[in-house]
Amino acid sequence: MPRQRTGDTRARIQQAALDLFAERGVRQTSLRDIAERLGVTKPALYYHFASREDLLNSLVEPMVKDFEAYAAELRAAAPIQPKELLGSYFDLGYRHRTVIRLAIRDLSVLQELNLADRFIEWRGALGELLVGSNPSLSDVVRCMVALGGLSDCAVMIDHEPVSELRAAAVEAAYDSLGRP
Missing domain, CATH: 1.10.357 (Tetracycline Repressor; domain 2)
Structure with a gap:
């Protein structure tokens, strides 16, 4: 199976964050919640975004x-x-x-x-x-x-x-x- 490109992963993270932010609110959504939604580790998210605020800004x-x-x-x-x-x-x-x-x-x-x-x-x-x-x-x-x-x-x-x-x-x- 081909490896996903970084841009694809970043877009998947952003979409999952948007979905969770809409469901729960920004302050009630953690990076752990987003990682769990995607089935990835929290460090994998940190590779793309330094913080929830960085993700929100993106x-x-x-x-x-x-x-x-x-x-x-x-x-x-x-x-x-x-x-x-x-x-x-x-x-x-x-x-x-x-x-x-x-x-x-x-x-x-x-x-x-x-x-x-x-x-x-x-x-x-x-x-x-x-x-x-x-x-x-x-x-x-x-x-x-x-x-x-x-x-x-x-x-x-x-x-x-x-x-x-x-x-x-x-x-x-x-x-x-x-x-x-």
Whole structure:
């Protein structure tokens, strides 16, 4: 039998960790739990990840990089059409829905990795692109409803085809902005 590549093992560890974190929570899941799930020794996990925090960071890092790059790209491309921005934001949230769900279900993840501040910063950058730098209170509220609702749809709705979900969510978010 061919030996598994290190990247495959690392991905298997990450998937087992995601599954256990979702089931039990991050703080209630130890590296021993993950090793047992995979049928490997704890030292085998330490070969790939120095700690549970290191493993958690490896799960969140791709999302953080994508959100940072997304916000930078949008700023550089401004102005951008609202529906285009909302559609791409849906796509980004949908792509990282597993990790976002983990953070929502286990708020310690938001705290441990300082994600709450980052999400607020990213959402603020998107809001400014949608409603400008000096919006009325009504525009701020509409923008928050649009972005928050859109994000919730991308992350929480599982039972609909993604293309239909995306179209409905983007349309509803756009309507929330109150634009003609």
